[in-house]
Each structure stands twice: as structure tokens, then as C-alpha cells.
Amino acid sequence: MTPDGFFVLGATHHRATLAVREKLSLNAAGLADLQAELGALDGLREYAVLSTCNRVEFYGVASSPDAVARISAAFCQRQQFDAVEFDRIRLTLRGREAVQHLLEVSAGLDSQMLGETEIFGQVKDAYASAQARGSTGPVLNRIFQKGFQAAKHVRTHTAITEGQVSVANVAVDLALTIFGSLKETRILLLGAGEIGEKTAKAFLSRGAATVTVASRRFERAMELATSLGASAMPFEQRDARMAEFDVVVCATSAPDPVVLLPVVRSAMQRRPAQPLFFIDQALPRDVEPAVAEIENVFLYNLDDLAKIAAENRAAREAEIAKCRAIVAEKADALWRQVAPQIAALAVKVDSGAASPEGPASGEAVPSPRA
Amino acid sequence: MFDTFTDRTWLWAAAGLYFAGFVQGTVSMLRHGRPAGAATYGLIAAGYVLQLIGLGVRGRLVGGCPLGNTLELCQFTAWSAITLYLAVGVTFRASLLGYFSSCLAAILTLVSLSIPSWDAEIRRHIFGDNPWIELHAALAVFSYGIFALLALTGLLFLLRNHSLKHKNVGGWHSFLPSILDLDQMSVRLLAAGVAILAASLAVGSVYWVRDMSTVNLAKLLATVAVWLTYATTLGLRLRGWLLAKRFAWACVALFAAALLSLGPVDRSRHEVPPAGEPDRR
Numbered sequence: 001m002t003p004d005g006f007f008v009l010g011a012t013h014h015r016a017t018l019a020v021r022e023k024l025s026l027n028a029a030g031l032a033d034l035q036a037e038l039g040a041l042d043g044l045r046e047y048a049v050l051s052t053c054n055r056v057e058f059y060g061v062a063s064s065p066d067a068v069a070r071i072s073a074a075f076c077q078r079q080q081f082d083a084v085e086f087d088r089i090r091l092t093l094r095g096r097e098a099v100q101h102l103l104e105v106s107a108g109l110d111s112q113m114l115g116e117t118e119i120f121g122q123v124k125d126a127y128a129s130a131q132a133r134g135s136t137g138p139v140l141n142r143i144f145q146k147g148f149q150a151a152k153h154v155r156t157h158t159a160i161t162e163g164q165v166s167v168a169n170v171a172v173d174l175a176l177t178i179f180g181s182l183k184e185t186r187i188l189l190l191g192a193g194e195i196g197e198k199t200a201k202a203f204l205s206r207g208a209a210t211v212t213v214a215s216r217r218f219e220r221a222m223e224l225a226t227s228l229g230a231s232a233m234p235f236e237q238r239d240a241r242m243a244e245f246d247v248v249v250c251a252t253s254a255p256d257p258v259v260l261l262p263v264v265r266s267a268m269q270r271r272p273a274q275p276l277f278f279i280d281q282a283l284p285r286d287v288e289p290a291v292a293e294i295e296n297v298f299l300y301n302l303d304d305l306a307k308i309a310a311e312n313r314a315a316r317e318a319e320i321a322k323c324r325a326i327v328a329e330k331a332d333a334l335w336r337q338v339a340p341q342i343a344a345l346a347v348k349v350d351s352g353a354a355s356p357e358g359p360a361s362g363e364a365v366p367s368p369r370a
Numbered sequence: 371m372f373d374t375f376t377d378r379t380w381l382w383a384a385a386g387l388y389f390a391g392f393v394q395g396t397v398s399m400l401r402h403g404r405p406a407g408a409a410t411y412g413l414i415a416a417g418y419v420l421q422l423i424g425l426g427v428r429g430r431l432v433g434g435c436p437l438g439n440t441l442e443l444c445q446f447t448a449w450s451a452i453t454l455y456l457a458v459g460v461t462f463r464a465s466l467l468g469y470f471s472s473c474l475a476a477i478l479t480l481v482s483l484s485i486p487s488w489d490a491e492i493r494r495h496i497f498g499d500n501p502w503i504e505l506h507a508a509l510a511v512f513s514y515g516i517f518a519l520l521a522l523t524g525l526l527f528l529l530r531n532h533s534l535k536h537k538n539v540g541g542w543h544s545f546l547p548s549i550l551d552l553d554q555m556s557v558r559l560l561a562a563g564v565a566i567l568a569a570s571l572a573v574g575s576v577y578w579v580r581d582m583s584t585v586n587l588a589k590l591l592a593t594v595a596v597w598l599t600y601a602t603t604l605g606l607r608l609r610g611w612l613l614a615k616r617f618a619w620a621c622v623a624l625f626a627a628a629l630l631s632l633g634p635v636d637r638s639r640h641e642v643p644p645a646g647e648p649d650r651r
Contacts, residue, residue, distance in 0.1 A: 163540070177530070177539060180548035272610045275549055292535070296614045304537050311540055 010057030043067040048130035100331035106151035115160040150330035163312030168202035188245040196251030242267035250286035380424030385479035387417030391472035438493035444482035450515020509570035516563035524621030592631040
């Protein structure tokens with residue numbers, strides 16, 4: 001009798017390319033169908049499915065040695081994905097290693113964007129969904145709940161989540177250091193391209209009061225404004241209305257600057273006590289560099305933002321060892337608690353080399369991170 | 371129980387806690403790149419309580435608000451600044467304000483305790499039995515505490531502005547409050563300081579008008595000049611003529627000038643017959 005019946009099976013961004021992940025991704029209906037299918041699978045006592053844009057993972061407690069292989073087969077068949085190819089890219093971990101993996105995933109240590117916190121909510125949702133379906137039991141309940149505590153501990157006791165690592169979010173953080181809150185902050189987006197759109201979305205998601213889009217092609221500005229729930233204005237009005245805005249995101253493809261020094265000077269005369277923040281994400285630059293010399297005006301270009309994002313990324317990476325040490329300690333403690341529980345449930349997994357899913361039971365498949 | 375120790379012992383203990391808050395903040399900044407927010411707040415709060423006890427013991431000794439010599443003025447100013455910090459520090463994202471407040475309080479309290487001549491003379495009953503004069507003095511020195519905190523927010527504004535302009539926003543800079551918060555905090559503190567000093571002058575003027583001989587001219591001029599300068603600064607700021615960096619520099623420079631004005635104010639006590647007899651140590 002072995003406690004290694006707890007396992008994780010899946011495919012993540014480490015080995016699966018974006019194209020492969022697209023094929024493996026589960027929509028809500030597909031996920032529900034698959035879960036129903038798993039519920040009928042012999043030898044699978046408990047399970048939960050985590051499906052995000054970067055990973056599809058099945059966490060479960062098996063009492064049959066071939067349960068993992070049967071999940072794999074069922075999943076490939078449903079997704080019409082080549083089983084041999086899936087075997088090549090898949091991640092299979094058992095026992096304590098699987099526990100540690102769940103803790104690392106929850107804490108954002110296994111994420112493509114290291115330390116991101118969205119994954120924590122996604123893992124919680126996956127667990128809540130499994131709980132609602134009644135597919136969790138004493139083992140998964142304990143592992144997930146303790147795992148959430150461990151992930152919170154990592155986040156609060158290390159700097160793994162500090163500082164933004166995407167250019168758009170760095171821009172929003174900078175705006176917060178100027179305005180304190182975005183709830184009264186008015187954003188002007190010059191240009192209707194993808195970069196500007198991402199930044200505008202980041203501002204809106206963090207509570208910006210209004211976003212106004214101005215593009216040289218007004219119909220494109222209208223289109224983007226509609227999709228963002230923002231408003232549009234003619235590009236030609238940007239100079240006259242500059243003083244109305246607190247943050248100006250510049251992302252046009254214009255060959256020459258579209259924000260000139262005299263215009264900003266004039267705008268600041270109309271709002272002298274209110275700071276004005278320019279985020280110049282265009283190449284060539286949209287804002288005359290001399291604008292930065294004006295009192296209460298702050299100008300950051302693409303290089304400035306990228307440099308801050310890189311520094312934040314480096315700071316997060318420097319925390320990995322500390323985070324992994326905490327996670328390893330928590331995984332050890334958790335495993336000591338659940339291993340007897342699994343053994344008591346008479347979970348039995350064949351540890352023979354002939355195991356259809358490849359590695360011997362109890363022996364962790366090397367993580368692609370390692 | 372409070373009489374177990376002397377007033378100076380309580381004040382030394384308070385100064386030690388303020389200094390500990392400053393040292394702890396410095397160590398935390400150097401080691402972890404961040405101020406020790408809650409811990410610093412706790413040390414400052416503990417120091418504040420001990421300082422309040424010390425000032426209370428001194429107050430009982432002198433029979434009124436302890437504002438009779440330079441040590442007492444410095445202690446009361448530091449206590450006023452910390453009172454405000456404890457009130458606003460938790461509402462603003464201003465852990466660095468705590469660090470700087472502990473630094474200011476440590477300097478004011480330790481320096482004033484370390485210079486024997488600043489506490490060589492303990493003067494009793496300087497306000498006689500007139501609570502209005504005592505209120506006038508207490509309000510005036512309390513406003514200095516507000517101006518001390520204003521100088522700190524001005525300093526924080528300058529640091530934040532410099533870090534943003536020079537694209538250096540990581541590390542401990544990320545613990546500075548936002549530009550707009552600091553500016554708004556400064557305007558509110560300035561308005562509060564001007565109002566309280568105006569109230570102090572209004573209370574005092576009732577007695578000056580009655581008998582000008584009881585007032586030292588240097589003290590009067592220095593106090594009115596401080597109030598006028600701060601009031602003018604507030605007017606310029608509200609009209610949008612003194613903004614951002616220049617406004618912050620003005621807040622810092624004015625506090626230095628206000629501290630210098632404490633000299634004439636204190637010296638005036640030696641020139642005007644006090645209501646009570648002085649004690650010589």
C-alpha cells in the first residue's frame with residue numbers, strides 16, 4: 001500500500017507551445033463533459049481540473065494503477081490530440097512532488113509571468129468547481145486548502161509578486177505613484193494600435209475614471225472606444241483638449257512627434273497644480289523629450305518602461321530560491337499529513353516499471369523547470 | 371506611579387524609542403529596501419506615550435504646560451508632530467513618513483536633552499493663573515509641530531518628484547506616497563498650521579492690546595512674521611503661484627526659519643517678568 005496515489009497530469013507552457021496549448025484548451029462545455037467522463041472513470045477517487053491559457057492539469061487521487069493513463073487517453077480523445085505527442089509533452093508527478101507542484105503553481109512560481117497572482121484565483125476556481133461537482137474528497141480538500149495557505153505565505157513573506165513585469169502594468173503603477181488613485185484619473189489614448197489598447201485596458205482594469213481614444217483614423221478610434229467602453233474624439237482636438245486629461249498614452253505610428261512642447265506648456269498653464277503624465281510607447285517617439293523638463297510633467301518612453309519591467313522581473317527571479325525553499329518546507333509538512341490519509345484510504349498504485357503512463361509510481365518525472 | 375522616575379528619565383526613554391524607530395527603519399531600508407512600517411509605528415507610539423508621561427510630570431512640576439525653556443519647547447514641538455503623524459500616518463500610504471517622523475523626533479528630543487543649558491532653568495507658573503495665556507502658548511508650539519510634519523511631507527515630495535523625474539522608482543522609493551497625496555497632505559497641514567497659529571495669536575492679542583509692556587517685541591515680531599510667511603505661502607499655493615517643487619522647498623525652508631524664531635521667543639521670557647519665580651538648577 002503506497003500513498004503515492006495523489007498525482008498531477010497535464011501540459012503546461014514549459015513544454016507545450018502556444019499552438020499545442022490552443023488544441024488542448026478546454027472551453028466551459030468541454031470541461032463539463034470531460035469532468036462528467038472522469039467521474040465515471042474506475043479507480044479515480046477524487047479529481048480537479050485546472051484549465052488556463054498556459055496549462056491544463058488534472059489533480060487526482062487514484063486507487064488504480066492505470067487511472068492516469070486512462071485520464072490521458074480520455075483527454076486526448078476528447079481534444080482529438082495525438083496521444084503519443086501528448087505523452088511527449090505531458091507532465092506527470094506523484095506523491096510529494098505533485099503536492100509541491102500544486103503549491104508552486106498556486107504561488108505563481110510556475111507561471112510564464114513569474115509571480116503573477118491571477119493563477120491563484122484560477123486554482124481556487126478550479127477547486128471550487130470540483131468541490132461543487134462533488135469530485136473532491138478528504139485528500140484533495142486538505143491539499144488544496146493547505147496549498148492556498150502556503151501560496152499566501154509565499155506571497156506575503158517574499159517579494160515574488162512585487163513590481164509589475166508587463167510594460168502596460170508598469171505604466172499603470174507609475175500613474176499610481178503620481179496620482180495615488182485612478183478613480184478620478186482621465187486617460188487620453190493617442191493611437192488605436194495593439195500596444196495602446198493593452199495599456200488602456202490595464203488602466204481600465206485598475207479603475208481609471210475615463211478613457212478617451214483619439215486616432216488619425218477616427219473610425220478606428222470609434223471602433224476601439226466601443227470595444228473598451230470608452231469614448232472617442234477627433235485626433236485634431238488633442239492639443240486643445242490636452243489639459244482635460246491626467247494621463248496621455250501615446251502609441252501612434254506617426255513619423256514625427258504629435259505632442260509638442262508649446263502645447264504641453266499651454267496645457268499646464270490651465271492645470272498648474274495637477275500633474276500630467278505622458279506614457280510614450282511609440283517608435284519613433286510621439287512626445288518631444290523637452291516636455292519632461294516642465295514642472296509637474298512626467299514623461300516615460302518605451303525604454304524607461306521596459307527597463308523598470310526588466311528590473312522588476314530580475315527582482316522576482318532573485319526571490320525564486322527563497323520561495324522554493326518555503327514551498328518545499330510546506331510541501332514536506334503537508335505530505336506528512338496527507339500520506340497516511342491516502343494510505344488509510346487504501347489507495348494503491350502499482351509502482352512497476354510497466355506502468356502505462358511511463359515513470360515508476362512514487363518517482364517524480366523531472367519537472368521541465370528543473 | 372509616574373513619579374517613580376523623573377521627568378527627564380521618561381523623556382530620555384521616549385527619545386530612545388524614537389531613535390530605535392529611526393534605527394530600525396534604517397536597518398530595514400538597508401537590508402530589505404523597505405521601511406519597517408508597523409514596527410516603526412509601534413515604536414513611535416510607545417515613545418509618544420512615554421513622552422506624554424514625561425511632559426505630564428514636568429507639567430505638574432512647573433504648574434502648567436511645560437513651555438518654559440528650550441528643552442520644553444523642543445519636546446513639545448516633537449510631541450505635537452508625532453501626535454499628528456499618529457493621526458494621519460495610518461490613513462496615508464506613508465510608512466516613510468513614519469521613518470522620517472521618528473528621525474525628526476529623535477533629533478529634537480535627543481539634542482534638547484543632551485544640551486544642559488537648554489534645561490538649566492526650570493520656570494514655574496510662567497502663565498500665572500491665566501489659562502488663556504497657557505492656551506496661547508500651547509497652540510503656538512503645537513502649530514510648530516504641524517509645520518515640522520509639513521516640512522517632512524515637503525521633503526518626501528521632493529524625494530518622490532526627484533525619483534519620478536530621474537526614472538528611479540524602485541527600491542525604497544516605491545514606499546513614498548504619491549505626488550498628489552503628498553501635495554494635498556501638505557496643503558492641509560499648512561492650512562491647519564496657519565489656522566492654529568492664527569488662533570494662538572488671536573488669544574494672545576487680547577492681552578497685548580491690554581498691556582503691551584507684558585510682551586517682548588522680538589517675540590511678537592518673530593511669531594507674527596512666522597504666521598505671515600506661512601499664511602502668504604498658503605495664499606500663493608491656493609492661487610496656483612507656488613506649486614510642486616517650489617512649494618515643497620518653501621515648506622522645508624520655512625520650518626528651518628520657524629525653528630530659528632524659537633530663539634527670540636524663548637529669550638523673551640528672560641526679559642519679561644514672569645508670572646512665577648524661576649528655579650535655577
